[in-house]
Amino acid sequence: MVLAIDRMNLHLRQSGVVPVPRISKRQRLASIIAATGGIRVLERLPQQNCLVVLNYHRIGSASETVGDPNLYSATPSDLDDQVRWIKRHYHISSLDEAIAFVEGQITFRKTGILFTFDDGYKDNYDYAFPILYKHKVQGTFFICTSYIGSSQLPWWDRIAYMLKMSRNSKIVLHYPEFMTLDLGEGKLEALNRLLGIYKAGHDLNKDQFLEEIARSTGTGDERPGERIFINKTELKEMSGNGMAVGSHTHSHPLLSHLSPELQLEEVSVSKEMLEHDLGIDIQSLAYPVGAPDSFDDRTQEALRRAGYRIAFSFYGGKNIAGKTSPYNVRRHHVGVGDGEPLFRVRTSTAAILGEPLF
Numbered sequence: 026m027v028l029a030i031d032r033m034n035l036h037l038r039q040s041g042v043v044p045v046p047r048i049s050k051r052q053r054l055a056s057i058i059a060a061t062g063g064i065r066v067l068e069r070l071p072q073q074n075c076l077v078v079l080n081y082h083r084i085g086s087a088s089e090t091v092g093d094p095n096l097y098s099a100t101p102s103d104l105d106d107q108v109r110w111i112k113r114h115y116h117i118s119s120l121d122e123a124i125a126f127v128e129g130q131i132t133f134r135k136t137g138i139l140f141t142f143d144d145g146y147k148d149n150y151d152y153a154f155p156i157l158y159k160h161k162v163q164g165t166f167f168i169c170t171s172y173i174g175s176s177q178l179p180w181w182d183r184i185a186y187m188l189k190m191s192r193n194s195k196i197v198l199h200y201p202e203f204m205t206l207d208l209g210e211g212k213l214e215a216l217n218r219l220l221g222i223y224k225a226g227h228d229l230n231k232d233q234f235l236e237e238i239a240r241s242t243g244t245g246d247e248r249p250g251e252r253i254f255i256n257k258t259e260l261k262e263m264s265g266n267g268m269a270v271g272s273h274t275h276s277h278p279l280l281s282h283l284s285p286e287l288q289l290e291e292v293s294v295s296k297e298m299l300e301h302d303l304g305i306d307i308q309s310l311a312y313p314v315g316a317p318d319s320f321d322d323r324t325q326e327a328l329r330r331a332g333y334r335i336a337f338s339f340y341g342g343k344n345i346a347g348k349t350s351p352y353n354v355r356r357h358h359v360g361v362g363d364g365e366p367l368f369r370v371r372t373s374t375a376a377i378l379g380e381p382l383f
């Protein structure tokens with residue numbers, strides 16, 4: 026899960042929270058590059074011997090979700106186009122190849138692109154898996170083991186849901202500090218602020234914070250009942266049909282907020298459960314949230330002790346063979362509102378420069 030203001034603005038507009046659509050500067054610039062034939066030029070320029078890791082979360086329509094619309098990375102049709110285009114121009118890396126590349130054992134003749142998906146939402150099974158399978162492309166799915174088969178909303182979806190369902194035009198919270206939030210025109214800012222407090226809160230009592238939001242929004246414990254995460258049978262089917270699976274911890278905490286013992290437990294339990302359920306070695310992990318302060322040296326020590334070979338962050342940067350830390354492999358977001366020109370400009374410049382130009 027990541028909070029990116031640009032994407033959040035767009036998704037909330039799509040869900041009807043913010044009424045006026047607006048194109049970002051990056052999208053406008055990418056459209057100009059596309060209209061003047063620039064993308065075709067970028068596609069033909071020499072590619073770096075580097076690994077570009079794309080990160081998706083949910084696949085589907087952001088306007089129909091009861092949860093956080095910010096989590097949507099692509100519609101099924103966008104993903105289909107993106108996979109087809111990448112297959113034509115770049116080397117699709119498997120997870121095993123990505124590990125070997127980062128460990129300095131292999132190089133790529135073309136830029137290697139790895140598709141990764143975080144959180145294990147059911148729409149990954151419903152939409153991403155059939156598309157990737159059809160194109161004979163491997164995706165790597167990072168699974169939170171406590172969410173497998175669950176219909177419970179994770180904290181970010183729960184906060185978005187409570188704001189969305191609230192009939193109050195203004196809410197007053199008394200924890201962790203007194204604050205008044207406008208839910209009329211300011212729903213976007215309210216969601217942004219509450220997610221930020223949750224993520225930044227080293228000393229925050231997270232259950233108390235969620236209860237306070239429930240009380241102030243007047244939504245209590247209302248929850249949608251349908252299953253929203255992949256179940257064990259679906260995961261086995263994906264794993265048995267060419268998809269790679271990694272850990273996204275057991276309960277999606279911000280690892281750096283935990284003691285070394287709890288960090289080790291989170292990464293060990295999820296690894297053991299996935300290995301038991303799927304009968305495969307789990308060697309990779311994606312850090313929840315994945316920002317620079319979401320993990321620390323103690324996290325990396327826990328990964329070493331648990332037997333992981335690679336871990337992915339989520340704040341951009343380059344992956345060069347032999348120079349990238351195996352426990353901080355960089356990834357780039359894909360946003361559902363980006364549109365085709367921006368996706369292609371970002372990916373093609375990443376292949377030339379090692380990371381997207383913008």
Ligand SMILES: [Zn+2]
Pocket residue numbers: 026143144273277312313314
């Ligand atoms: Zn996540």
